[in-house]
Amino acid sequence: MLDFQLRNVFAAAELEAGEAAPAITWVDLGSVLCDAVDSLKHFADSKSVKITLPFLQSGDSIVFPTDGEKLRVIAVNLIDNAIEYSHTGGLVEVHAEIRDDTLILAVKDEGIGLSDENRSHIFERFHQLDSGTMRQHHGQGLGLSVVKALVEFLDGWIKVESALGQGSCFTVGLSKGTVGEAFGDSFGGDLLIFGDGEES
């Protein structure tokens, strides 16, 4: 868990410094998401929360060009959040599919859900549903702000469907990344040169 929180702090620092670079490769979603679930197994077991990945049942592997490490951080945060706000013995479902060249990742829980007021604040840094010395939930309130920033960094979107007492579903859509070196020094058409000082 410490490793997970540290990863969030490093990811936030990297993103805020403008030093987060996309490392786009063909990513096996089953592998990344199973790894994310495995890393939270102890936490899920401690609350007797069951995590399912129904998309794996078909047996077909889904590969998608994106940043696997950033996708893993996104998934771990969303699944950790779902476990955190699930009731004891609850169920968390992790769905993944590719629709119109977009990777759709959805993490659904049957937990306490969000009020309309809380929904508008959940992506703020260091915001948690409960705060103060009597708070019941772990973490620093950094996870969802990191998720949102990573999703936007990967040219994606995130939406939340939730009702108080009925659980939440966080859905992320990621556009296809471009695999390989993007640098190019060829120019089409007219070329302007801006010299070492004054306007040209």
Add this chain to the structure above:
Amino acid sequence: MEPRPDDVPKHFLNPCMIFVHRQEHLVSTVLGSCVSVCLWDPRMASGGINHYMLPLWNGEGLATPKYGNIAIDVLIRKMLELGCSKERLLAKVFGGGNVLNAGNGLFPIGDRNVAIAQDLLLQHGIRIAAADTGGTRGRKILFNTRTGVILMGKLGIEGTQPALPDGRPKNPNPFI
């Protein structure tokens, strides 16, 4: 000995990123409504560049260089950390094309991205030595961080989305 052009390290700058380096680099990026501010210190012969998508961070989520007010402040801070002097810094500003043609009468995103660069650089007392902004076409720039020289080409045809000349597929995100 001057490094040959082929020996100069190359870097592609993605949106939301900042690149500052003491040593010479060729940095390229592709801009639609996004803006890049290039800063260069002639005495240090060092430069840095950002690439932001929206003008202002609204306080939600992380304060990343996706937003102009963050990207420009962080770029200046990194240049100063490198040993550059704010008084010597020269700025060049590119991008801010209104490639979306939304036509909704609002102050277009490209214009707002350029305006925040002008405002913040003025506040910091950094002179804009050159700029190529606005219009309806995308731009590709290549910045030599040692010489401060920037090559810029316009992309696509007037009034259309920018097409990338290096064979990469068009990015579906119109803000890039």
